[in-house]
Amino acid sequence: MFKPQIKIPATYMRGGTSKGVFFRLQDLPEVAQQPGDMRDAILLRVIGSPDPYGKHTDGMGGATSSTSKTVILSKSDKAEHDVDYLFGQVAIDKPFIDWSGNCGNLTAAVGAFAISNGLVDAARIPQNGIATIRIWQVNICKTIIAHVPITNGEVQETGDFELDGVTFPAAEVQIEFMDPADGEGDMFPTGNVVDTLDVPGIGSLKATMINAGIPTIFVNAADIGYCGTELQEAINGDGSALDKFEKLRAYGALKMGLIQDLAEAAARQHTPKIAFVAPPQSYTASSGKQIDGNDIDLNVRALSMGKLHHAMMGTAAVAIGTAAAIPGTLVNLAAGGTEREAVRFGHPSGTLRVGAAATQQDGKWQVTKAIMSRSARVLMEGNVRIPGDILE
Structure with a gap:
């Protein structure tokens, strides 16, 4: 007897020139709320990897490095931060998720998701204006500041900001990458600029x-x-x-x-x-x-x-x-x-x-710090489904 599919609350978002599946940590199955093989197995199945055909036909991935991405967010307990952001780059043809770095493009969507999904204190969100969201990037242990436009208390996604690599305009989100050098060593690990x-x-x-x-x-x-x-x-x-x-x-x-x-x-x-x-x-x-x-x-x-x-x-x-x-x-x-x-x-x-x-x-x-402007937009929200036997 095959187990039925399970559903997991998720949001499919574009951030910059990438898109990925966003989760609140608390919405993942309990076995996936900690790092490990079970979390990886679930996220691989969500994306549809590994796929020897290189198409991601049976998953949410887009069969490119820009579209085979997962994000896990949670309310931050770190002082002076609003949300913890963990990024997983999913391999297309291998059963592997790389947790070693950040995705700068999807960073543009983190603040918007955090606001819309109750991960930011309401007092930090203006009725109209710009919400300054303090992000702790878990993969690289760095602070990122996202400036998210707000209209009538909600994230403003539409606008006229154009970003090469993205077909349609949207609202501008300015991103500040604070102290962007690797915290574990020198900016130039060999000591030389060349x-x-x-x-x-x-x-x-x-x-x-x-x-x-x-x-x-x-x-x-x-x-x-x-x-x-x-x-x-x-x-x-x-x-x-x-x-x-x-x-x-x-x-x-x-x-x-x-x-x-x-x-x-x-x-x-x-x-x-x-x-x-x-x-x-x-x-x-x-x-x-x-x-x-x-x-x-x-x-x-x-x-x-x-x-x-x-x-x-x-x-x-x-x-x-x-x-x-x-x-x-x-x-x-x-x-x-x-x-x-x-x-x-x-x-x-x-x-x-x-x-x-x-x-x-x-x-x-x-x-x-380094500064750039990106944009972000919710593409779909609701639940992703995966076969229940993945939890065995």
């Missing part, structure tokens, strides 16, 4: 390896045979290119001290990210929009979960903004090598502006 990365079969090339927003490895596009204006099809259909990027990522992770052995990289797909940069150049975005090289400071392309991202991960944008503010990094040099507190970069779907201010103290670089 290193030489030696990769067998590929060669020696310059790399900026930074812990800000999310651990990220930046290389020059020209050093790996690209121009920096590529769209997804130029890379994602090339198996040898994807293998090369994964090899670069693994060797970079090893040099950053994120893994102790190259084999560990396969089980840490979400972090670090690998990206390549180039000076500003005109190109046609994936939507057909013409991007003028005079309107941007540099071009950046980044991979997530083994594929070129269709736009830019929010956390990687923090890394870009932070690295751009620090003289001598490959990002800063691609943007002209000047001092700056904000940068506008081109990505496959268009452009994005991110701000960050860097200072040097005792010979080490520090950034107090």
